[in-house]
Amino acid sequence: MTRLLKNSATLVVGRIALSAMRMIAALIVARLAGAEDFGAYVLLISLIALAEWLVDFGQTDMAVRDAARRAGRQVAVLAALARAKRVQGPAVALLLPLGLWLAGQDRAILLAGCAGSVAVLATAAMQPARAALRLALRMDRDIGAELAGVALMLPLLAIACLYRAPLSLLIGSFALARLAQALLVTHWAGPLKQAQGRFPITRLVHRALPLGCAGLLVLLYDALAPLLLAHLLDMRAVALYAAAARFIMPVLVAVQAVASAAFPLIARDWRRDPAAFARTQQGTLLLSVALAALMFAGIHGGAGFLMGLMGPDFVAGAPLLQLMAWTLLARAITTAMSPLIVVAGRQGRAMLLTMLSLAGQCAALFLLVPVMGVIGAAWACLLVELLLGTIAVSWIAQHVTGLTIDWRSVAALIGSAVVAALLVGASPLAGSLMGGAAAAAIVLAFMALSMPRWRHFAGGLA
Structure with missing residues (x-):
């Protein structure tokens, strides 16, 4: 358990720092610009994230894999990646404002989309340098460049919000962050060497296609609710949902880091040592x-205190945040169990589940949001996550690996959290900072009482 905690902490530090800085960015826009502008800002950032994935589509990861396997082809593979980005970058950058225009968005959104296109171009330009840094095992510089870019963005974003700048300038500060990141990454990676041979771009694109599709589905799954809320309701609904999600995402990043740290161990021991694997x-x-x-x-x-941090316009979203917190419990189980499907070589089933979840969430949003409003979006995500995520993934993961999980300890942990939430919810502390601290303290007390069980698992891992 000590090794697992250490590896998890190492992996999560950079991403948690980025999540914290992005949370600060969200607070700046929400408090200084208001709910409507915050909703539009979040919607544009979601669309830019989709465009940035389209411009990469898993090709950087595949380039790193191919270059690492054959050191002699490293320069040729990176050159092929650079050629691909020179084509994809301008194409996707043009697609972003064009898509907004075809969707009938107003002039302010279109101008913001044009500013977002600069970020897309910067993302495309830096991918070969990011791959080079990863091959040189200098991932610290990669994430350091991203942190530096976000650090530059924060004061620019605050100034723009204070002076009531248009949405295009808010997105422009994000674009400047990407440009700064690209310059740092390119500088630290150094110039790309001249390739002696040519690595076909088509081979790189073909190999990256499954990863690109999987990543796109995951991004669409997370971005679907804000996109449909903008279509079915208004930007205020988008703002409330996005504000609540800002408190959930950092926890999911940490949970993902735990799963990532454990993945090499479970992949190694599945066939070789079933007891250690379990x-x-x-x-x-x-x-x-x-x-x-x-x-x-x-x-x-x-919840009331946390949503209040975003500004007075967001306090009404406290029940929404409480409901979304339940999704956090479900996704933690899904995240921890889904790597087993990959270990067993059943990626096709994982892809099918993701596609079903995306379709199910889309249907649930169209059914529930018109009736229940923004709270319907949270219910849609929770129901789909439980049925097509937690339950389905856990069953398939155990079936394909032959593993039997002891769910009693998991149920006890979840039960302690539910009891803590109910006790605080029925007290005068409900919704306050002290209420959140008291609920967390109850869960910690339960964990302390369960220390012998934790020692048992820690001894097994050691």
Whole structure:
């Protein structure tokens, strides 16, 4: 367990720092620009994220893999990646404002989309340099460049909001962050060497296609609710939903880091040492759920205070945040169990589940949002996550690996979090900062009482 915690902490530091800085950016826009502008800002950022994935589409990861496998082809592979980005970058950058125009968006959104296109071009330009840094095992410089870009963005964003600048300038500050990141990454990676041979772009694109499609589905899954809320309701609904999601995403990043740290161990031991495989997976699941349960209790108990941080316009979204906190518990289990499907070589089933979840969420949003408003979006995500995520993924993962999970400890952790949320919800502390702290303290007390069980799993992992 100690090794797992250490590896998880190492992986999560950079991403948690980025999540915290992006949370600050969200607070700046929400408090200084208001709910309507915040909703439009979040919607544009979601669309830019989709465009940035389209411009990469998993090709950087595949380039790193191919170059690492054959050192002699490293220069040729990176050159092929650079040629691909020179084509994809301008094409996707043009597609972003064109898509907004075809969707009938107003002039302010179109101008913001044009500013976002600059970020897309910068993302395309830096991918070969990012691949080079990863091959040189200098991922610290890669994430350091992104942190530096976001650090530059924050004061620019605050100035723009203070002076009531148009949406295009808010997105422009994000574009400047991407440009700064691209310059730093390119500088640290150094100039690309001249390739002696040519690595076919078509081979790179073909190999990256499954990864690109999978990543696109995941991004669409997370962006679907804001996009449909903008279509079915208004930007205020988008703002409330996005504000609540800002408190959920950092926890999911941490849970994902736990799963990533454990993945090499479970992949190694699945066939070779089934007992060690079972212990590692059980410990990973428990650690993930413990983290989610602790944060669920704190978020649920202090929802009013947390949404109030975003500004007076967002306090009404406290029940929405409480409902979305339940999704956090479900996604923690899904995140911890889904790597087992990959370990067993059943990626096709994982892809099918993602596609079903996307279709199910789309249908649920169209059914529930017109009737229930923005709270319907949270219900749609929770129901789909439970049925097509947590339950389906857990069953398939155990079936394809032959693993039997001891769910009693997981149920006990979730039960303690639910009890804590209910107790605080029925007290005068409900919704306050003290309420969140009290709920989290109850869960921590339960974990302390369960210390012998935790020692058992820690000993097994050691």
